[in-house]
Amino acid sequence: MERTRWIFAGQLGEQFDDGGRMLLVEAKSVLARAPIHRAKAHLILSAMRHRAAELGDRVEYHRVEKYGDVVAGRDDLEVIDPTSYGARAYVRRIGASILPSRGFVSSEGEFAAWAANRGGKRILLEDFYREVRVRTGVLMDGEGPAGGQWNYDHDNRQSPPKGAVSLGLPDPWWPEEDEIDAEVRRDLDRWQADGDIHLVGDDGPRRFAATGAEAELALRDFVESRLNDFGPFEDATLTGDWTMAHSLLSAPMNLGLIDPRHVIDTVEAEYRAGRAPIASVEGIIRQIAGWRDYVWHLYWHLGEDYSTSNNALAATTPLPREFLELDGEAIEARCLSHSIGGVREHGWAHHIQRLMVIGNWALQRGYDPKQLNDWFVGMFVDGTPWVMPANVIGMSQHADGGIVATKPYAAGGAYIKKMSDYCGGCRFKPTVRLGPDACPFTAGYWAFLDRVEPKLRGNHRMAQPLAGLRRLADREAVVLQEAERQGF
Ligand SMILES: Cc1cc2nc3c(=O)[nH]c(=O)nc-3n(C[C@H](O)[C@H](O)[C@H](O)COP(=O)(O)OP(=O)(O)OC[C@H]3O[C@@H](n4cnc5c(N)ncnc54)[C@H](O)[C@@H]3O)c2cc1C
Ligand code: SF4
Numbered sequence: 001m002e003r004t005r006w007i008f009a010g011q012l013g014e015q016f017d018d019g020g021r022m023l024l025v026e027a028k029s030v031l032a033r034a035p036i037h038r039a040k041a042h043l044i045l046s047a048m049r050h051r052a053a054e055l056g057d058r059v060e061y062h063r064v065e066k067y068g069d070v071v072a073g074r075d076d077l078e079v080i081d082p083t084s085y086g087a088r089a090y091v092r093r094i095g096a097s098i099l100p101s102r103g104f105v106s107s108e109g110e111f112a113a114w115a116a117n118r119g120g121k122r123i124l125l126e127d128f129y130r131e132v133r134v135r136t137g138v139l140m141d142g143e144g145p146a147g148g149q150w151n152y153d154h155d156n157r158q159s160p161p162k163g164a165v166s167l168g169l170p171d172p173w174w175p176e177e178d179e180i181d182a183e184v185r186r187d188l189d190r191w192q193a194d195g196d197i198h199l200v201g202d203d204g205p206r207r208f209a210a211t212g213a214e215a216e217l218a219l220r221d222f223v224e225s226r227l228n229d230f231g232p233f234e235d236a237t238l239t240g241d242w243t244m245a246h247s248l249l250s251a252p253m254n255l256g257l258i259d260p261r262h263v264i265d266t267v268e269a270e271y272r273a274g275r276a277p278i279a280s281v282e283g284i285i286r287q288i289a290g291w292r293d294y295v296w297h298l299y300w301h302l303g304e305d306y307s308t309s310n311n312a313l314a315a316t317t318p319l320p321r322e323f324l325e326l327d328g329e330a331i332e333a334r335c336l337s338h339s340i341g342g343v344r345e346h347g348w349a350h351h352i353q354r355l356m357v358i359g360n361w362a363l364q365r366g367y368d369p370k371q372l373n374d375w376f377v378g379m380f381v382d383g384t385p386w387v388m389p390a391n392v393i394g395m396s397q398h399a400d401g402g403i404v405a406t407k408p409y410a411a412g413g414a415y416i417k418k419m420s421d422y423c424g425g426c427r428f429k430p431t432v433r434l435g436p437d438a439c440p441f442t443a444g445y446w447a448f449l450d451r452v453e454p455k456l457r458g459n460h461r462m463a464q465p466l467a468g469l470r471r472l473a474d475r476e477a478v479v480l481q482e483a484e485r486q487g488f
Helices: 028-032 038-058 085-093 108-116 125-136 179-193 212-225 250-254 260-272 278-301 334-346 351-365 369-379 388-396 413-419 440-456 460-471 475-483
Strands: 004-006 021-027 059-064 077-080 097-099
Touching (some): 021 038, 038 059, 038 179, 108 125, 108 278, 125 278, 334 351, 351 388, 351 413, 351 440, 369 388
Parallel strands (some): 004 021
């Protein structure tokens, strides 16, 4: 029997197509499960409909309420193993034939073999990443790393240029919307008006690639105009530059539109041709062959209940309205206001805004990690169930007690001041922790340490910050001030 390959929203590129009959199902119930950023809903539908147009009469395309309306009772379906526990259980329930997953640098088997050979040692990103480099030959000169070093973090992560409000790079490539996008917009408006879905965030021009060809243009543009600055300013933030030198490729990679290995080979070729510095090239390859793959494999390795059963710091505060409605304007802290406002506008923020502003704030304020995880999935164009647990539950919120990161990513205003131009125009002062000018990140940092001290006492990486807390003369007053803080 000829099989029909049912492809999902994370499998929309050529790498998921072996030439036979295809099935795409646009189920409205998937968008209706939880509040979703308008830009994300738009991007997913646009990418699916563009893919259907490309496949022409090789694809069956259905617009229905739920998957079962199309796939129930069919015995001709095959799938490439999908990217969430829920979807994997579903395709097994309906008896689809299952092929190994694709779309990552290392296969699930390769990761499992590496993890099994650790002899009880921790599963560390750095060790995994180096093994990938050796196994694939990416950025290797013989048996050693190209350039002589495995890690260029020391050269990267500079503060932003003094006095600048932007990096001054050319505007990134943006897609041109077409009739498919216009139709998606009309459908979303109608479903929202009918109360079928709950959209959050601004409607704006589509900013992320929705086809393989567009993803290739986005990659070329990144390589030509931003790759060289990627490394040095990887962790910097400027109010007048929402993209900085980032690649904007997470959404097309997570949609399956572009193969991460192709992105890696393209940037490595720039280094080999002498057009890009090793620090930037290693920096981005580390993000893709290292971090992206690592969080994907950890999603399966850590198990389905990892994101629901971990709350090591006993964080139970519900997310505030400002987060749920992406109301950056209601927030006074300039760094947080700008980051949440950016998410409202684009459904995207760069890594340091996600980790050191939004995530840091949530950690300090004790937001419920599971609710935060789901909020990130819904509000970010690149949000997927697999990418979030290691990033949010693990790295950002330390809710797993130290499986993914050895210490919480908590920082006060001094760090934000060093890495951004936020503090100059803020009504708070990053150096002040008590009184009306007290920076809520600086004071919040101490109040956080005060709250979690009993839980982190045994963590030797926290010894210094906790010693600082014990020396704090106004500790009680700062803790009380933050407990009573109304606005932020
Ligand atoms: C709290 C939090 C939430 C995040 N949510 C997401 C998410 O929903 N989807 C997502 O793809 N990434 C997420 N990340 C990782 C990272 O922030 C984004 O991949 C990146 O900001 C996307 O922008 P970019 O494509 O311009 O990335 P660049 O800075 O250009 O980096 C290149 C690529 O590296 C990969 N990458 C880098 N770091 C990570 C990481 N920690 N996890 C996974 N991939 C990584 C991405 O594919 C990215 O496209 C999150 C990180 C944190 C701390
Ligand atoms: S002073 Fe504090 S709240 Fe204001 S921008 Fe700086 S870190 Fe953020």
